[in-house]
Each structure stands twice: as C-alpha cells, then as structure tokens.
Amino acid sequence: xxxxxxxxTFVLKGIGVSPGIVIGxxxxxxxxxxxxxxxxxxxxxxxxxxxxxxxAALKESEKxxxxxxxxxxxxxxxxxLYIIDVHLLIxxxxxxxxxxxxxxxxxxxxxxxxxxxTIDRYRDIxxxxxxxxxxxxxxxxxxxxxxxxxxxxxxxxxxxxxxGAKGIIIAVDLSPADTAQMMINKVLGFxxxxxxxxxxxxxxxxxxxxxxxxxxxxxxxMVRTNDDIIxxxxxxxxxxxxxxxxxxxxxxxxRHFEIxxxxxxxxxxxxxxxxxxxxxxxxxxxxxxxxxxxxISHGAEGIGLYRTEFIYINKEQLPTEExxxxxxxxxxxxxxxxxxxxxxxxxxxxxxYSDPKLAKExxxxxxxxxxxxxxxxxxxxxxxxxxxxxxxAFGKTRIMFPxxxxxxxxxxxxxxxxxxxxxxITKGIPVGDDIEIGVMIEVPSAVIIADELAKEVxxxxxxxxxxxxxxxxxxxxxxxVTYLYEPLHPxxxxxxxxxxDVGHKAGVRxxxxxxxxxxxAYVMILLGLEIDELSMNPLAIPRVKKIIQESTxxxxxxxxxxxxxFSSAAVIREFVYNYMHERFPEEFQTNGT
Amino acid sequence: MVVIKTFEIKNKLGLHARVAAKLINVSTRFxxxxxxxxxxxxxxxxxxxxxxxxxxxxxxxxxxRAEGMDAREAVEDLGxxxxxxxxED
Numbered sequence: 001x002x003x004x005x006x007x008x009t010f011v012l013k014g015i016g017v018s019p020g021i022v023i024g025x026x027x028x029x030x031x032x033x034x035x036x037x038x039x040x041x042x043x044x045x046x047x048x049x050x051x052x053x054x055x056a057a058l059k060e061s062e063k064x065x066x067x068x069x070x071x072x073x074x075x076x077x078x079x080x081l082y083i084i085d086v087h088l089l090i091x092x093x094x095x096x097x098x099x100x101x102x103x104x105x106x107x108x109x110x111x112x113x114x115x116x117x118t119i120d121r122y123r124d125i126x127x128x129x130x131x132x133x134x135x136x137x138x139x140x141x142x143x144x145x146x147x148x149x150x151x152x153x154x155x156x157x158x159x160x161x162x163x164g165a166k167g168i169i170i171a172v173d174l175s176p177a178d179t180a181q182m183m184i185n186k187v188l189g190f191x192x193x194x195x196x197x198x199x200x201x202x203x204x205x206x207x208x209x210x211x212x213x214x215x216x217x218x219x220x221x222m223v224r225t226n227d228d229i230i231x232x233x234x235x236x237x238x239x240x241x242x243x244x245x246x247x248x249x250x251x252x253x254x255r256h257f258e259i260x261x262x263x264x265x266x267x268x269x270x271x272x273x274x275x276x277x278x279x280x281x282x283x284x285x286x287x288x289x290x291x292x293x294x295x296i297s298h299g300a301e302g303i304g305l306y307r308t309e310f311i312y313i314n315k316e317q318l319p320t321e322e323x324x325x326x327x328x329x330x331x332x333x334x335x336x337x338x339x340x341x342x343x344x345x346x347x348x349x350x351x352x353y354s355d356p357k358l359a360k361e362x363x364x365x366x367x368x369x370x371x372x373x374x375x376x377x378x379x380x381x382x383x384x385x386x387x388x389x390x391x392x393a394f395g396k397t398r399i400m401f402p403x404x405x406x407x408x409x410x411x412x413x414x415x416x417x418x419x420x421x422x423x424x425i426t427k428g429i430p431v432g433d434d435i436e437i438g439v440m441i442e443v444p445s446a447v448i449i450a451d452e453l454a455k456e457v458x459x460x461x462x463x464x465x466x467x468x469x470x471x472x473x474x475x476x477x478x479x480x481v482t483y484l485y486e487p488l489h490p491x492x493x494x495x496x497x498x499x500x501d502v503g504h505k506a507g508v509r510x511x512x513x514x515x516x517x518x519x520x521a522y523v524m525i526l527l528g529l530e531i532d533e534l535s536m537n538p539l540a541i542p543r544v545k546k547i548i549q550e551s552t553x554x555x556x557x558x559x560x561x562x563x564x565x566f567s568s569a570a571v572i573r574e575f576v577y578n579y580m581h582e583r584f585p586e587e588f589q590t591n592g593t
Numbered sequence: 594m595v596v597i598k599t600f601e602i603k604n605k606l607g608l609h610a611r612v613a614a615k616l617i618n619v620s621t622r623f624x625x626x627x628x629x630x631x632x633x634x635x636x637x638x639x640x641x642x643x644x645x646x647x648x649x650x651x652x653x654x655x656x657x658r659a660e661g662m663d664a665r666e667a668v669e670d671l672g673x674x675x676x677x678x679x680x681e682d
Contacts, residue, residue, distance in 0.1 A: 095640040129648045
C-alpha cells in the first residue's frame with residue numbers, strides 16, 4: 001500500500017461516550033503490544049528470580065496506579081476514583097498474587113504466563129457468577145493483569161505514553177486507569193475498537209471530559225500513527241485523514257461546542273417556557289441508572305424514557321424481580337426529578353443480541369418483539385410489571401408499553417398489569433396510587449386509531465425512530481436507504497400532528513421520546529404542534545431548552561402552519577433550516593449535519 | 594479465639610466491587626484470619642476477588658468467621674459496616 005492509500009478520507013461510526021470535538025494526530029497505542037512471550041523456565045533455580053520479577057512488577061504497577069489516583073483526585077470528582085481503588089486492591093489481592101506465584105513455582109513458567117493462567121482461572125470463576133455486574137469485574141482483573149504484564153516488560157513508566165498536546169489515542173481497548181492517565185498527559189481524545197456506553201472507561205472519560213468514541217470495531221487496523229484525525233464524541237464519529245475543508249468545518253463545530261457547553265448549561269436549569277408562556281416538560285432518555293446525574297445536571301425535569309432492555313441484555317438467565325426492582329427503585333422518586341416513565345421490555349428487532357432463547361427472525365423489526373413478545377411470555381412480563389408497581393410506591397411513575405399496534409394489546413397489557421398490582425395490594429405490598437399508563441405511538445396503525453387508544457390510557461409517547469421507519473418503509477440499518485429517513489417528511493409531520501390533536505381532544509398527555517425530540521432544528525415545529533413533553537438524550541437538553549426559551553408559541557404555530565402547506569420533504573427541510581438559521585444565528589452557524 | 598456471626602446484606606446492590614473494597618480495607622487492618630461464607634461457599638476475607646465471587650445480593654446472609662487475637666473486634670467492625678449498608682443508599 002502506497003502513501004496515497006493512507007490519505008483517503010473516511011468516516012467511522014461508533015458510540016460517542018464523552019462529548020466534544022477534537023482534531024489532532026493519531027497515536028496508535030497497543031496495550032496488548034508488549035509482545036508477550038510465554039516460556040518455561042530453563043531450570044528450577046530461576047523460579048525465585050521469576051517470582052522476584054513478578055513482585056517488582058506488582059510494586060511498579062501499584063506505584064503507577066497510586067500516582068494516577070493522586071493526580072486524578074486533584075483534577076476530577078470522586079466517582080471515577082473508586083474503580084482505581086478496586087484495581088489497587090486486585091493488585092494487592094493475596095489470592096491473586098499467591099495463585100500466580102504458585103503457577104510460576106509448580107509449572108516452572110514465566111510470570112507473564114502465570115498471570116495469564118490466573119486471569120483465566122478467575123474468568124472461569126466469574127463466568128459462573130450470576131450477577132451481571134460482578135461478571136463484568138473480570139475486565140478489571142484483566143486490566144490489572146495487563147498492567148503487570150506491561151511492567152514485566154519494563155521500560156515504560158506511564159500507563160499511557162506522553163504523546164504531546166495534539167495526540168489522539170487509538171487503541172483496541174483502554175482501562176479506566178489509562179483513561180485517567182490521558183487526562184493527566186493532556187491527551188486530546190481517544191477512540192477504541194471495543195467498549196460501550198457504560199464501561200468504566202466511558203464513565204471515566206466523561207468525568208475527566210475527554211472526548212471519546214468507542215465500539216469502532218477495527219479502527220486500530222485502519223489508521224496509522226500520525227494520520228490526521230477528528231474525534232467527535234458528541235456524534236460518535238471519527239474522521240480519518242480529513243481534507244482541509246472538513247477540518248475547517250469541524251474546527252468551527254469544536255469552537256461552537258465549547259462556547260455552547262458554557263452558555264447552555266445556564267439554560268439547562270431554567271424551565272422550558274416560551275416567551276409567551278407555553279411550558280413544555282423536558283424529560284431525559286436514559287438506559288442506565290448511572291446516567292441520572294448527567295440528566296439532572298443537563299436540565300431534565302423527569303425521566304421521559306427509561307429503556308429497560310439493559311436489564312435483560314447479555315444474560316443467560318432472565319433477570320429476577322429484585323434485579324428489576326433495584327433498577328426501577330433507583331430512577332423513581334429521585335430528588336430533582338418529577339417523574340419516571342418506564343418502558344417495558346422492548347427487545348426483539350435490532351436491539352436483540354443474546355436472546356432468552358428466541359429464534360432468529362427474517363424480519364425482526366416486524367417480528368415477535370416488544371409488547372407482542374411480552375403478551376406471549378406473560379410470566380416473564382409479570383416479573384417486570386411487579387417490580388415497576390413496587391417501585392411506584394416511591395415516586396411518580398409512568399408505565400409505557402412499546403409497539404402497540406391495536407386496541408387488544410393495550411387492553412391485555414393493562415389487564416395483566418392490574419392483576420399484578422391488585423395481587424400486590426392484597427399482599428399488603430405498597431404500590432403507588434398515581435401510576436399513569438401510556439402507550440408508545442410508533443406503529444402507523446396506532447396513529448390511525450389514536451382516538452380509540454386514548455380511551456385506554458393516560459398518555460401517549462411518540463417514538464419517532466420507529467414511527468418514521470414504519471411509516472416510510474425504510475430499514476434504519478440499511479445504508480442504501482437511509483437517505484429516505486426524513487423526520488420532516490410531510491407524512492411524518494401529519495402523523496405526529498394527528499396523534500397530538502387526537503390526544504389533546506381526549507385529554508391525553510402527549511410526549512415525544514424519539515431522536516426527533518432532541519434535534520434543535522425541529523424544536524419550533526414541535527412547539528407549534530403543542531407537544532406536552534419532549535424527552536431526549538440528556539446532553540441535547542440545554543440547546544433545546546435555550547431555543548424554547550427564546551421562541552414563542554405564536555411564531556412556532558405560524559411556522560408549522562406554513563410548513564404544513566408544503567408537499568415535499570426536501571422543501572420543508574430547506575425551509576425549516578433556513579428559518580432556524582435566521583431566527584437563531586448563533587445556534588445554527590455550523591454547516592453540515 | 595474464633596468468632597462467628599451472620600449478617601444480612603442490606604444495601605440494594607449487594608456486595609459489589611466498591612463495598613467489597615470497603616470490607617477489605619477493614620479486614621486487612623486485623624491480624625486474625627478472616628473468612629466470609631455464603632451458601633456453603635467460603636471466601637478469604639482479605640481477598641477482594643475472593644469476596645466478589647461469593648456474589649452476595651441484597652437480602653443474602655453472610656457469615657463472618659474470624660480466627661485470632663483480635664477476632665472479636667474484627668467481626669464487630671465488619672458487622673457494623675454491613676449493618677450501616679457500607680454508607681451507601
């Protein structure tokens with residue numbers, strides 16, 4: 001491959017775990033690179049030397065972790081520190097150390113090999129542990145093992161090399177300690193092959209405010225050290241070898257983001273009220289209870305969508321009622337949040353990976369998923385409903401059923417819920433007396449019969465992602481048709497308008513919890529429709545609130561009215577974007593996405 | 594001296610890494626040998642990894658066994674930590 005091939009511009013999509021935009025140079029950091037070699041010791045006499053080498057590496061690792069911890073204490077909050085404490089304890093764990101030394105002695109192998117065997121041993125043990133959280137701790141053991149191995153190789157003093165002020169680390173995976181070290185070394189940002197939103201690495205990245213994208217799968221194989229690179233932690237995108245034009249665009253975005261960060265948080269705490277006093281409730285969409293503090297600090301007034309899938313994902317067995325309950329209990333009645341909308345099991349379709357023995361479907365988006373699945377697996381459904389009902393005793397709870405396509409489904413879901421609730425009451429277990437029941441409006445048939453559904457529920461929540469996909473018949477993951485995914489399609493706008501109008505006529509509250517709700521450019525359109533609640537990714541709240549606070553219901557209605565006269569999605573898009581550009585020049589100054 | 598006492602885990606997340614770390618910080622202060630037992634599984638009370646493998650959820654019962662001069666104090670201090678829900682929730 002010549003140099004030219006390396007200069008090709010390409011974009012990779014991963015998971016943005018820590019917002020912000022940085023432009024710099026790739027520094028490939030291979031934490032597995034140490035080229036670990038496993039070998040048997042030539043003679044028994046070398047054993048004590050090997051044990052000494054192992055202990056020295058332990059000491060060195062401890063020193064490094066303590067250093068990271070101390071520096072981190074000065075720079076960041078308390079939360080990320082505890083995971084470093086856990087790593088320190090593993091490092092000092094007698095069982096861990098003794099097993100490794102025993103392997104060295106008994107098998108006459110080098111320390112690297114012995115460490116690997118110890119890790120494998122714990123992996124086997126932890127795999128049998130039922131608790132999903134504890135199971136995940138094997139990654140911490142592995143991080144510590146790698147750290148010791150690296151120190152066995154000697155030389156490197158830093159967890160992450162000091163790569164200078166413009167460096168962006170690209171790695172297969174990073175440990176929380178690596179991440180903390182990056183802040184200390186003033187690394188601009190990082191991107192990794194592995195990882196997810198809730199890995200400790202992601203949590204630390206957010207705490208130390210280093211823009212990061214994870215889950216890129218194979219970025220380490222696609223870039224080389226010193227390549228130009230942009231990491232957009234807000235969008236979850238990485239641009240490799242950007243052309244000068246693109247660098248300029250992103251530089252604007254970056255500056256804009258930084259200004260925005262400061263000024264938006266000022267708007268975050270204030271209620272979302274227009275200048276002519278129209279109030280919109282603002283919810284946060286969350287998947288993990290760990291996201292609650294971010295939601296509150298960014299101005300969420302309640303949890304508008306708690307996705308419960310995480311409770312099920314990657315489990316061999318179905319979660320118990322207690323597991324459900326401990327999650328729901330954590331989001332209900334939280335100080336600073338007025339309500340929590342919990343969406344029941346919405347698995348199947350694209351979110352489903354490790355399944356509770358579900359057969360593969362040809363067309364999962366249209367298959368046995370969400371409420372359909374729950375009504376087939378009533379016992380499993382009841383476990384979740386019982387836990388939600390119990391949690392409702394602790395604060396304002398809204399329960400929301402996904403993918404309702406007909407009246408029987410909501411009636412049946414309610415019947416089961418009330419059966420569960422009555423049973424709890426009979427047994428003297430406290431249950432909230434103001435639980436509200438609602439449906440997700442995401443199947444076109446639900447829009448058409450919204451008047452009938454309204455008789456059954458307290459609220460609607462429009463799930464725009466699925467509604468758009470089903471209404472426009474486009475597969476969201478098929479890149480060849482994504483150009484057709486258009487929230488401003490007149491058909492979509494009419495569907496949404498119908499839901500809101502019908503809901504309001506029937507006295508039903510209407511929320512929106514799809515991605516559309518968090519897009520600043522659509523805010524006035526949604527205001528014009530008189531939506532009651534917008535629920536979105538918490539990081540999107542400050543901008544949306546700012547726009548609401550600076551607009552009026554009157555002009556929003558006028559904009560909507562105008563837009564509804566257009567027949568083409570492209571025309572609507574252009575009109576809305578131009579309008580918002582002129583109306584909020586500061587907010588919409590950057591081009592592109 | 595051998596002191597044995599059983600406690601109920603009352604914090605909602607059970608014995609997760611952070612609280613296990615707190616237990617270790619206390620148990621390693623004592624000279625006594627310390628063991629934790631749950632459902633017939635025994636863990637070294639001074640090993641974080643060992644304790645984690647017990648996987649004690651909310652409501653599980655954990656038996657602490659301490660052997661040595663300061664066994665009584667050890668069980669007392671560890672028990673207090675558990676009763677106080679490790680200072681969490």
